[in-house]
Amino acid sequence: MEACYKISRALQSVRKLKPLVHHITNYVTANDCANITLAIGASPVMAADICEVRDMVSHANSLVINLGTLDSRTVESMIEAGKRANELNIPVILDPVGAGATPYRTKIAREIIDTIEVAVVRGNLSEIKALYGIDIQTKGVDSSENLSGDEDVPSYLKVFAMDFANQFHTVVSITGKMDIITDGKRLYIVKNGHEMLSRITGTGCMCTSLIGSYLGAETNSIDGALAGVATMGIAGEIGYNRLDKDEGTGSLKVKILDVIYHLSVKDILKWGKIYEV
Template identity: 80%
Template structure:
């Protein structure tokens, strides 16, 4: 029960402090990432030009790097912004979208990991496996692997997650039917969310922005990652339950924004499905 109160306090910190979250993200979901950041109470900035990213990140409270729409221009900006963030102890969140789909994408993600201290890596199982160096299949930028059977996650996946976190000295959030978040020691499983979230482009990217918002407000890496993932899952369930019979994925997306905007401690306590081990 204490973990739900920690998430609630972290949410209140975001709303009180309104951290500036610097995004270098992809153009498919950039508007969604900006709006979800505003919905939770943080402030987004989406600057990606090499001539200003160093200056912008110094003004920011966290940095989100999302490689969804890679190009050589923004890769340089990502690396330089990440280095500057490290210099000023500003937490960096990496979303390795589609890693494993192409050699170039995998190479760039590994380069970012090698040159920047990453506070949290959030991705699906295929992406995290590919980043670790394990052969994994992706379908475009989506995972082709389902690591949960019903409600349960295998001990081998939990062990893999811990190994990843320890090897890269980071927190990893592997999102799927059941989400896994670990710093290599403590491990949380989150069973919130709804399968209809997979019908909306950018829910993973938005989740990463939420993590960046929590880190920017002072949450430590593990709790910030957990709070971001749980917030997205809880909001997804609340939003789905508010759909009228004739409404679909478009309405769900707007209702997710509304659910996060109005998210309360009571809803976190009533809807949260978090296990710790």
């Protein structure tokens, strides 16, 4: 309940401050990321050319770096924008899409987290493990080794997440069937969402953009990461509950944007399944 109130305050803050969220991101889900950023009440800008990223990030309230369709030219822009953001104390959120899927992705994701101070990393378990250095095999970018167990998050995963956060001095959000958010000290579990979300591309990227929106609105890293993950899960769950029997993933994506546009404190309090452990 305490956590739900925090998220509600963070939501009000986004709507009041309308932060500008600079994205250096992929072309597959960029449109969805822009739309979810607008739906929550923030303002997105996508710009990736080396000639302008330092200038663009200077106006921004947060920077989202998403590795979805990584290419060599953009990596340089990511690093430059990230450094400038660090100089200006603008929070950086990293989505290491597909880390572990190829050595190149793992290397670049590591290079970014080693070079830039990252406020929040959000990924699925495979990506986070790859970034940590555990040898895994990611199958695509939309799949993940899911958190096992319907009952609870196994304690080795909690330990792993906290260790990751401590080692990289960051907040980490591991999203899947259940979500873990930790800064190495506090640890939250979010049990919202629905498995159908894994059948829509970019729900992870959209979650990262929501985290960027919260952090851009002066919410601290752990609360902003929690708010982003919970918002995505709650919207997915409300959206799912509004589906007619013939509706599937096409309609669910539309409804998620609708729900977030109208999201209220009441919704968060009613639907939020958030546990501090």
